[in-house]
Amino acid sequence: MISIGDKVGGRYKIIDHIGSGGMSNVYLGHDLILNRFVAVKVLRFDFQDNKDSIRRFKREALSAAQLTHPNIVAVYDVDEENGQQYIVMEYNDGEDLKDYIKKHGPIEPKRAVFIMKQLLEALSLAHQNRIIHRDIKSQNVLIDHHDHVQLTDFGIAVALSDTSVTQTNTLLGSVHYLSPEQARGSRATIQSDIYALGIVMYEILVGKVPFDGDSPVSIALKHFQEDLPSIRSQIPQVPQALENVCLRATAKNPAVRYKSCQEMYNDISTAMDSKRKNEAKFDPKQQGKKNKVRVVKPVAELLSETKSQKDMRERIKSQHLDKMTKAKKPVKTSRRRKVHYFLLAILMMAMLGTLWVFLHPRSEQVEVPILSQMTLKRAEENLKEAGLTLGEIKKEKNDVVQKGYVIRSNPAEGKTVKKGSKVSLIVSSGKKLVTIEDYTGKSYSSVRKKLDKLGFNVERYEEASDNVKPGIIIDQDLKVGKKVDPHTTTIALTVSTGLESVSVANLSGYSEQEVRDYAQNNGFDLKISYASSDEIEKGFLVSQNPEAGSPLPFGGTLSVVISSGPSNDKKSLRTVQRWTRVSYLPKDGRGNSSNHIEVFIEDQNHKMNKPVQSLEISESTDINLTFELKPGQVGKYMIKRDGVIIEQNANVTG
The missing domain is CATH 3.30.200.20 (Phosphorylase Kinase; domain 1)
Structure with a gap:
């Protein structure tokens, strides 16, 4: 084991x-x-x-x-x-769609369309290969955190041509996704897979399956007895056009459903378009009445006279002649002529009508069969079986339908035409290929948007360049002019980062000469300034720009400040003190709150942009202000209470 x-x-x-x-x-x-x-x-x-x-x-x-x-x-x-x-x-490290819907459902419409289009592409390929899945359900769909989905579990899948499958086997699928015809015991078809996919779509949009019950039998009965519950009554933000896709896919009558996954894919792709905003609700029952097939009798048969009709006409004619011969009074010649002309006209009209019927017979009407997703040979056989002939064959690129398979027909599938009519086919010539352009010298961001839209997988690599601006493409791995399928192709683009950069070292503790050596060895342009410092020894680094760890390209400017030693006028500084009383102001009138006090001063060591003291007072308080001033320098101070200036002085001299 x-x-x-x-x-x-x-x-x-x-x-x-x-x-x-x-x-x-x-x-x-x-x-x-x-x-x-x-x-x-x-x-x-x-x-x-x-x-x-x-x-x-x-x-x-x-x-x-x-x-x-x-x-x-x-x-x-x-x-x-x-x-x-x-x-x-x-191996897919995501989770099944059923669990995902439980955690995140209902899924908003745009994401639902994105998920459904992937499932339709997958199932379309299976149907092209004559494989019916038979167990489409949310548990058999895997989804990752990028909303990329994969169809799995083909355990009860069968070939379309497999006639050995029993009716018992057709019920192996989950009853929550079972089509009405399968519930009655019929064999699985493309349309039963589409029905199950429609149920999955409902589950994605609403957050639950449409039909549930105490037993499998009760659920199966609901599938062919009850209408699909309204999506929009539960989730109003779902567009009517999108609900219509679900309604058609889950129609009780298989003939009303989409003929193929490609047809459903085309419909759902435009369901969010503004031009379909006012679309009427799809009614599967009314559509089912329209789709009923009837054989129309030839007009010749409908217009031909029955024996009783002939007898009646002869009897009327005989009675009319008898009346004329038995008339007591002679009929005037002009009146007789009129009667003869009238009878002659009727006879001529009858002859012309009969001639028209024979010259313009109406042939039997037949319905164009399902042809999409079939090989050309198989489609031609289906046309012959339906009493139709193959017309013009056109090739067209298609990203979903496999090369050599039928995309659509003209007239379309399900249309009623004369028996013997020609039906043109549009056959896939394979996926749309894209010609690789020369992307060098162009902005990476704009090229990336274009390639993403086409379906390419884009890989970015970076490289320093002395003469190409940052963000510009300097190389590509695919040859210009090559034709590729964007959905299965990865293109690597090398993008300039500009001049080659070096991570600036921490120069703290470096002497002036060591700083000069460092700048020269790394190709930096050095800019030196000097400042007095009471803490840093003369001739050593005080500060640097850019800071340590920052990137600096070759030839970039490194600015440093070198200590010139202690300030000469440090000894000449004088200390000035001021006392001031800050009054307490109760906020509630009872003294139960405090005042926030901020003190700002300006002297040799401080600026007015930052408080030197912050305190809370609940009574009037004396505050000591200490200033260090150079000869001739004037000090300043400002006091705020709860953000409001209550005292200030711009002339503190000693």
């Missing part, structure tokens, strides 16, 4: 247990060869003899291994250790 500390397959060391599923345990492993963390999914010991469980476990590895996409957890390896099956997968 595989456990913590084991080395599986000779290269994967099991480090910790990180989760459990219905029939498997998941461990954090370390790939000793590639030096990376991996997730090791191990079939539980009690399922080792269950052939169905083993088959499902292997199917997960097979299905996921066919799909390479940043939003699908990658499968690296699959093997068996002492009779126990395991899958080695990409």
Whole structure:
């Protein structure tokens, strides 16, 4: 039995247990060869003899291994250790979407769209490869702190062409995300995956699943009996266009849902646009009535006369002639002519009508089948089966639909057309490639914005330069003119930091000569000034600019102050004292509060911008003011009580 500390397959060391599923345990492993963390999914010991469980476990590895996409957890390896099956997968250190929604839900609309678009891209790729997931739910979506999501657990996924799946197997998915047709026992389809994804979307926006109950049966009944609860009535800030995406994806009738993930992706991409601000609420039931397929009879059949209609016409004609022959009075010639002309006109109209019917027959009407996400060959077969022919084929770049697969058709899927009509196809010619430009000499910030928008992963490197300003690109690793897929390409840009900088040393304690030597050795321009100091020995550093540890480029200016020794007039300073009484002023009239007093003086050692004393008084207090003044120097002082000046003197002389 595989456990913590084991080395599986000779290269994967099991480090910790990180989760459990219905029939498997998941461990954090370390790939000793590639030096990376991996997730090791191990079939539980009690399922080792269950052939169905083993088959499902292997199917997960097979299905996921066919799909390479940043939003699908990658499968690296699959093997068996002492009779126990395991899958080695990409390790995602995030959490499942279900737990994330519990902590942070409901998710605001813009972030919800960002998450959903990633899931649609992942599921679109699976459908392109003819794989139905069948177990789409928030527990099978991993999300990290950057809102990057990955679809996982293809354990019950099946190929679209797999007709051996029983009705029992179609109910393996979670009942909270089960489509109405699956609840009735029908096989899973692309539309049932889209339904489940619509339920996940509802859960993201509202913070909970739409249908819940005491038992799986009661929940399943709600899926095909009850309308989806209104999102906007619970979360008003969700735009109607965005709710409409969810309503269409979760329509009870599969024909009303999106035909493909690509179609849903296109719709949700514009759901936040201002032009869709006043969009009406989508009604799946009304749309279902419009989508009912009916075969229209040819007009020739509708216009053709029945036998009884013919008999009736002949009988009327016979009766009319009898009346004419039995008339007692002779009919005037002019009147007879009019009757003949009238009958002749009717006969001509009947003949022309019959001729028009034969010359303009209305053929049977058919519906354009689902063609998107199919290979060209498969799409052509579907057209033939529907009684349609392949028309013009156009190529178009597409970031989602795989090369060689159909993006859309014209007329669109679901449209009613004449049988035998031509249907044009727009086929993906692969992802949109971007031509690498020459970014050197341009601002890194502006280039980075442009590359981020295109989908590139940008790496920044810095390098000093004597002749290029800071922030300007001086080199790039991709060749100019090369065509690349931005979504899978990393571009490295080298950015100038300007002149090469040196971290300035702490020159405290340096003599003037040592400072000069330091500046010369590092290529600095030295600026020296002198000042008297009673603390620093003559000829030694008093201060420096820039400060120690600051970057200074080659050729930059280093300014220092060197001590010239004690001040000559220090002995000539005289001390002057002043006493002043500060009155206490009660704030509440009863003397229960104190006054905040600040004293400012200006002399040889102090400036008026900073108080020399701060104190609290609750009674009138005498304060001593001491000044040190040079000969001829005038002192100043100012006293504030609770921020208000109450006394000041600008002429303290002794």
